Amino acid sequence: MMKKILVLALAAIFAFSLAACAKEGKETSNETKTEETSKGEDTSKVETEEPAQDTAKTEETTGADYAGKTLNVGVWGGNDAEVAALNQVIKDFEAKTGAKIELKTYTDINTQLQADFIAGTAPDVFYVDANVFPFYATLDVMLELDPVEMNADAYYSNLLNAFTTEDGKIYAIPKDMSTLAMYVNTGILEEVGYTIEDIPTSLEEMVTFLPELQAKLDAKYGPQQVTAMTYNQDLARNLHLLERNGASITDADEMATLSSEGVLKNFNFIMELIKTNAYKTPAEIGLGWNGEVFGTGKCVIMEEGNWVYGNLVQNYPDIKFEVLDMPSYLGEKSSMTYTVGYAISAASKEQDLAKEWIKYATGDGMVTWCSGAGTLPSRDDVAKKMNVEADPVWATHLAQVEYAMPWQKGTTISIINSAYQNYFPSIVSGELTPEEGLKQVDQLANDEIANSR
Amino acid sequence: MSDSLNQITQKRYRYSKKAKKEHKQAYLFVAPAVFVSAVFIGLAVLFVIYLSFHKVNLFKHTYSFLGLDNYARAIKDTTTRVAFKNTLTFSAIVVPTQTFLALVLASLLNSKIKGKMIFRAIYFLPTLTSSSALTLIFMFMFSVTGPINGFLIKMGWIDVGINFLENPAFALKVIMAMNIWSTIPFYMTLYLASLQDLPDSIYESAEIDGAGPVRKFFSITLPYLKPMTTYVLITGIIGTLQMFDQAYIFSNGSGGPANSTLTVSLMVYRYAFGTQNAMGFAATLAVMLAVVILLLSILSNKLNKSDSWY
Numbered sequence: 235m236m237k238k239i240l241v242l243a244l245a246a247i248f249a250f251s252l253a254a255c256a257k258e259g260k261e262t263s264n265e266t267k268t269e270e271t272s273k274g275e276d277t278s279k280v281e282t283e284e285p286a287q288d289t290a291k292t293e294e295t296t297g298a299d300y301a302g303k304t305l306n307v308g309v310w311g312g313n314d315a316e317v318a319a320l321n322q323v324i325k326d327f328e329a330k331t332g333a334k335i336e337l338k339t340y341t342d343i344n345t346q347l348q349a350d351f352i353a354g355t356a357p358d359v360f361y362v363d364a365n366v367f368p369f370y371a372t373l374d375v376m377l378e379l380d381p382v383e384m385n386a387d388a389y390y391s392n393l394l395n396a397f398t399t400e401d402g403k404i405y406a407i408p409k410d411m412s413t414l415a416m417y418v419n420t421g422i423l424e425e426v427g428y429t430i431e432d433i434p435t436s437l438e439e440m441v442t443f444l445p446e447l448q449a450k451l452d453a454k455y456g457p458q459q460v461t462a463m464t465y466n467q468d469l470a471r472n473l474h475l476l477e478r479n480g481a482s483i484t485d486a487d488e489m490a491t492l493s494s495e496g497v498l499k500n501f502n503f504i505m506e507l508i509k510t511n512a513y514k515t516p517a518e519i520g521l522g523w524n525g526e527v528f529g530t531g532k533c534v535i536m537e538e539g540n541w542v543y544g545n546l547v548q549n550y551p552d553i554k555f556e557v558l559d560m561p562s563y564l565g566e567k568s569s570m571t572y573t574v575g576y577a578i579s580a581a582s583k584e585q586d587l588a589k590e591w592i593k594y595a596t597g598d599g600m601v602t603w604c605s606g607a608g609t610l611p612s613r614d615d616v617a618k619k620m621n622v623e624a625d626p627v628w629a630t631h632l633a634q635v636e637y638a639m640p641w642q643k644g645t646t647i648s649i650i651n652s653a654y655q656n657y658f659p660s661i662v663s664g665e666l667t668p669e670e671g672l673k674q675v676d677q678l679a680n681d682e683i684a685n686s687r
Numbered sequence: 688m689s690d691s692l693n694q695i696t697q698k699r700y701r702y703s704k705k706a707k708k709e710h711k712q713a714y715l716f717v718a719p720a721v722f723v724s725a726v727f728i729g730l731a732v733l734f735v736i737y738l739s740f741h742k743v744n745l746f747k748h749t750y751s752f753l754g755l756d757n758y759a760r761a762i763k764d765t766t767t768r769v770a771f772k773n774t775l776t777f778s779a780i781v782v783p784t785q786t787f788l789a790l791v792l793a794s795l796l797n798s799k800i801k802g803k804m805i806f807r808a809i810y811f812l813p814t815l816t817s818s819s820a821l822t823l824i825f826m827f828m829f830s831v832t833g834p835i836n837g838f839l840i841k842m843g844w845i846d847v848g849i850n851f852l853e854n855p856a857f858a859l860k861v862i863m864a865m866n867i868w869s870t871i872p873f874y875m876t877l878y879l880a881s882l883q884d885l886p887d888s889i890y891e892s893a894e895i896d897g898a899g900p901v902r903k904f905f906s907i908t909l910p911y912l913k914p915m916t917t918y919v920l921i922t923g924i925i926g927t928l929q930m931f932d933q934a935y936i937f938s939n940g941s942g943g944p945a946n947s948t949l950t951v952s953l954m955v956y957r958y959a960f961g962t963q964n965a966m967g968f969a970a971t972l973a974v975m976l977a978v979v980i981l982l983l984s985i986l987s988n989k990l991n992k993s994d995s996w997y
Contacts (some may be wrong), residue, residue, distance in 0.1 A: 343961040352745040369962035375748040518851060520832030645962050652957070656943030659853035665945075678946070683768055686963030 247273030301332030305587050308338045308360035312607065315544070319606025323599040330594065333587055351375050351579075358582035359591055362406050364396040364468075364573045364642045372645060375403040377585060384593065388613045393573045396640040407596045408612035411605055412539040413634035414560060414569045416472070417546075419534045422460060426450040430556050433535070437475075437563045438512075441506050447534065448512035448548060462512035463503075463535040464524050466483075469651040471537070474568040474639045476500045476543040488644040490679040492654065493672040502666050503563070505617035508662055529553055539572060540631040544608045557627045559641040560634060571610060571638035608633070646683050653679035692756055701813070738970035745966055757971035766946065767954065767972065771979070774950045776929040778983075782867050786919050789871045793878030807879070814872045822936040825854060825865040826864060852937070855947035862933050862948060870926070874919045883913040913991065921989045928980050931956065951976045 240593060287499075309320065324335045338357050340346045343367065350356040351373070362370055370376055384407055386394055395408035405421045415574065420430055434443045440463070447462040456462075465471070469483070469639065477485055481496025509512040518529050525542040527533045529550035537560060546553060560569040578588040595603065596612065601620055604611045609631055611617045623629045641652075661671035702710070738976035739757055741750045763768050792810065795805050813821070822971040828835050851857040886906070893903050931952035934942065940957070942949030951972060959969035 239826070348746075348882075348960060367963060373744075373964075375746060518831060518850065520830040557755040648962050649957075652941040654941075655939060657945055659850075659944040660855060663850075663854065665855075674945075678766060679763060681960075683963065685760055685968050686766060686958060686961065686965035 261357070262600065272560060295407070300587050300590065302334075303584060303587055304334045304336055304358065305591055306336045306338055306357035307591065308340060308343070308350070308357035310340045312359060316458055316607040319603050321538070322606060323595055324603050326599060326602065327591060327594050331587075331590060333590075354428075354581065356579045356581065358584050358588045359576055359578055361574050362397075362577045364393075364640050365647065367406060367575070367642065368399055369645045370577070371399050371405060375580055377580045377582065377588075379404045379407065379578070379592075383589065385597070387598075388615060389550075390392055390612060390635055391610050391615065392638070393571070394637070397574055397575045397577075398643050400452075406577035407592050408573045408575045408608040409596050409609070410600070411571050411573040411612050411635065412538050412541055412609055413571045413631050413638050414628050415559055415634055417528060417555050418558060418559045419528060419531065419538050419539055419553060419555050420529060420650055422534050426454050435559070435561055435567075437561045440561060441510060444507070444512035445510045448510070451534070458674060459548065460531065461514045461527070462510075463507075463514075463521070463531045464516055464527050464533045465507070465513055465537070466524070467515055467655055468570075469643075469647065469654050469664075470641050471570060472504065472572045473641065473643065474570050475504060475563055477639070478566065478568070480566050483650065484644055484646065489683060490646070490647045490650045490653065490676045492650070492679075493669060493673050498669060498672060501505070501672060503660070530553075540609065540628070543627050543631075545664050552556055557630045559630060565635050569634040569638040569639050572641050574642070577651055646679070648680050649686075650675070650679045653682070706970070711749070722831055735970045735973055738967050739974045741967045743967040744964050745968075746964070748966060753916065753967070757968050761971050761975060766949070767951075769946050770942075770949045770954045772949045774928055774930065774952075774976075775979075777859065777930060777950070778867075778924060781870075781927045782920065782923040782940050785867050785874060786869050786916065786925060788867070789874035789919065790909075790912070790916075792875045792953075793882055794904060796875070796879060797882045802832065804827055807876075811872045811876060813869045814867070814876075818869060818932050819936055821865060821869050822862075822933045825861060826937065829857075829861050855943075855945040858937065858944055858947045862930075865933060866927065866930070870923070874923070877915055877919060878912060881912055885911050917988060917991045920991060921984045924983050924987060925980055928976065928983070967974060 235354050237580075246397065277628050307324075311317070312320075324337070343361065347356065347360060348597065349476050353566065356375070362376070366409075369390055379386075384404070386404060386407075390411070393408040393411055394404065394608045397408060411567070411682070416433075418433055419431060423430065423432075428445070432443075434440050443664060444462045451460045451462060452458070469476070476492070476497050477498060478500050481500055483490065483492050483497055485491050487675070513619045514533075516523050519527050519532055521527045521530070521532065524538050525537040525545050528536045528538070528542070529546055543557075546555065561569060562568070576592045578585055578592070582588055592614070597616075598614070603609075604616070605620055610622065611620060613677055617623075617632060619622055622632050656678065657666065657671045660674075665676065695738075738750075740751050740753060740755070741757075743750055796807055796810070800806075829835055830836070831848040831850050831852075832849075835851070839845045840848065849863050889907055889911075890903055893907060897904065929952050930950050934948045934950045934953050935956070938944070938948045938953075940953070940989065942953050942957075955969045957970045957977070958965040958972065
C-alpha cells in the first residue's frame with residue numbers, strides 16, 4: 235500500500251512538472267505574441283496617422299504596410315564592427331517599414347542552412363556566398379528575382395553574374411564585395427634599401443626580384459627571419475592564375491582537370507615562385523594567416539583581401555605599408571573578388587517584405603553596412619556616395635574589381651579545392667612532381683565527385 | 688532450450704498480482720526514456736540505414752533505390768580504403784597506449800606518494816580543455832617555428848625545423864600524440880575511482896604471503912580493474928574510430944596533407960554536407976564505420992573476458 239502511494243505521488247509530481255514545463259512554454263510564447271501585437275498596434279496607429287498627414291508619399295506608405303510583419307534573415311556571425319553595422323541597417327529598416335527583422339546567426343552556415351532547408355525552417359532571406367551559389371541554384375530553393383524590380387543594372391556586372399544561372403535568371407543580389415590587392419611593408423623595404431617603386435608590377439619579374447630582396451633581408455635580419463612574400467595554397471587565391479590563358483580547372487561535366495596542359499603550365503609558374511625560397515605560406519613561417527605574418531613584420535609583401543586593412547590599422551599600428559595593384563601575369567592584371575549576396579527562400583511567406591529588405595540592404599543600407607563593416611560596396615553609385623576613392627587603400631581595392639575574377643566555379647569547386655589543398659604540400663616538398671601531384675588532385679576530386687553523383 | 692523456455696514462462700505465470708502490477712508501473716516509468724531514444728536514436732539509425740541504399744536528394748525529397756551500389760562503390764573506392772586504414776591505424780596505436788598509460792598513472796597516483804592530490808588535479812587538466820582548442824595549441828607547438836622544433840634544433844638533433852603539419856609522414860602521428868595526451872587523464876580518473884574501492888586488506892594479505900609490488904600489480908590490481916578495462920577499451924575504440932574534430936581542424940577539412948589525416952568520419956561529413964547532395968553515400972560510409980566499430984567492440988570484449996584472471 236505504502237509503495238502504491240509513493241508511486242502515485244511520484245507519478246503526480248512527474249505529471250505536474252511536465253504540465254509546468256508546457257505551461258511555461260505557452261506563457262512565454264503568449265508574452266512574445268502580445269508584445270508583437272502591441273508593437274503592431276503602435277505602428278498601425280502611426281500608419282493611420284501618416285496618410286492623413288501626407289497622402290502624396292506613396293512609397294513611404296507602402297513601406298508602412300509591413301507593420302507587424304516579421305522577416306527572418308539568416309546571416310553568419312562577424313566581428314563586432316560587422317554585427318554593429320548590420321544591427322544599424324536593421325534598425326533603420328524597421329523604422330522605415332515598421333516590419334520586424336529577426337536575425338538568425340549561423341556559426342557554420344554551410345551545414346546549418348542545408349539542414350534548415352531540409353527541415354523546412356530556412357529563413358526568408360539568407361546570405362549566399364558566390365562560391366556556393368551554383369549548388370543552391372541546383373536545389374531550387376531560391377526565389378527568382380526580377381532584374382528590373384531589383385535594379386540589377388546598378389551592381390558591378392561580374393558580381394551580379396556570380397548570382398545569375400546559365401539561363402540568365404538572377405537569384406541573389408550582391409550585398410558587398412572584397413578584392414585581393416598587394417600589400418607592401420614599406421618600413422622593412424626601405425630598411426634594406428628599396429623603395430615602393432622597386433616592387434615589380436608583374437609576377438614574372440617577381441621571380442628574379444624576390445630572391446634579391448630575400449638575400450638582403452637575410453643579411454639584415456638573419457637567415458629565414460623575414461620572408462620576401464607570402465602566398466596561400468588555396469584555389470580561392472590561386473584560381474585567377476591557374477585559369478590564365480584560357481585554361482580551366484574543370485571540364486564541361488564539372489570534373490577536375492588540373493593536370494591538363496594549360497593549368498599545369500600556370501601551376502609550374504607558381505612553382506617557379508615557390509622555388510625562389512622567398513615565397514612561402516603562413517604555415518611554413520609558423521603563423522596562421524597572411525595578415526598575422528605581415529602584421530608581425532615577418533614578410534614584406536602579401537596579397538590579401540580588404541578585410542586585412544582594418545585589422546592592420548587596429549592591431550599592428552606600427553607597421554608602415556602601402557597597397558598596390560595585384561601583379562600581372564602573362565601581361566594581364568587580375569585579382570580575385572569575394573562576394574556574398576542576399577537570396578530569398580522560395581518557400582518564404584514574406585516574399586514582398588523580403589524583396590523590400592534586399593532593396594534596402596543593398597541600396598540605402600549599403601552605405602551603413604559597408605562603412606561600418608569595412609567592405610566594398612557592390613555598386614558604383616554607392617561607392618561614389620561613400621567616397622571610397624578618398625582613401626588610397628580602399629581606392630586600390632576598388633580598382634581591382636575591374637579585372638577581378640569572382641571566387642566561383644560550378645558545384646564541384648569545394649571538393650576540388652579540398653583535393654588541391656590536400657596535395658599541394660607534397661608538391662612543394664618535392665615528394666611529387668607538379669604533374670604527378672595535380673594528377674593525384676584530379677583523381678581524388680573526381681573519385682569523390684563520381685561517388686557523390 | 689524449450690525446457691528452459693518453459694521454465695521461464697512458468698516462472699512468469701507464478702508472479703503474484705502485486706508483482707505484476709509493479710512490473711506495469713516499472714514499464715510506465717521506463718516508457719518516456721524508451722520513447723525518446725526510440726525516436727531520436729532508433730528512428731535515426733533506421734533512417735541512416737535506409738538512406739545508405741538510396742541516391743538521396745533531401746532538398747527535393749527524392750529517393751531512388753540503388754540496392755548495394757553505394758556499398759560496392761565504397762568498397763572499390765581507394766580514398767575510402769585510405770580513410771579506413773588511417774582510422775584503424777589511429778585506433779590501433781592510440782587505444783592500447785592510452786589504456787596502458789592510464790593504468791600505470793592511476794596505480795602510481797593511488798600509491799602513498801606525497802602531493803598526489805595536486806598531481807591528480809594537474810593530470811586531469813587536459814580533459815577539461817576542449818579538443819578543438821587543444822588541436823590549435825598542438826598545431827602551434829608542432830609548427831615549423833614552434834617549441835618542439837625549437838627544442839630539437841637547440842639539442843642539435845636537426846638543423847632546419849621539420850614541417851610536422853604538412854608532412855604526410857608526421858601529420859597523423861601529431862594527432863595521435865595529442866589524442867593520447869588528452870584522453871589519458873579521463874581514463875586514469877576512471878581507474879583511480881575503481882582502485883579506491885579496492886580494499887587494502889587484499890594487498891596486506893598478499894604482502895604477508897610474500898608478494899612484491901610487481902606481483903601485486905599483476906595479480907591483484909589488474910584483475911580487479913578488469914571490468915573497468917573493458918569499459919575503457921570499448922569507449923576508447925569508439926572514440927578513436929569516430930575521430931573527426933582534430934582531423935578537421937588540423938587539415939582545414941581536406942584530410943591532407945596527401946590524405947594522411949583523412950578519417951572515415953571526416954569523409955562522412957564531407958559527403959553529407961558537401962555541395963553534391965551525397966547524403967546516401969555518406970550514410971553508406973557511416974553504416975560501414977558503425978559495423979566496424981561494433982565488430983571491434985565485441986572482439987575486445989571477448990578478448991578481455993576470455994583471459995581468466997580470477
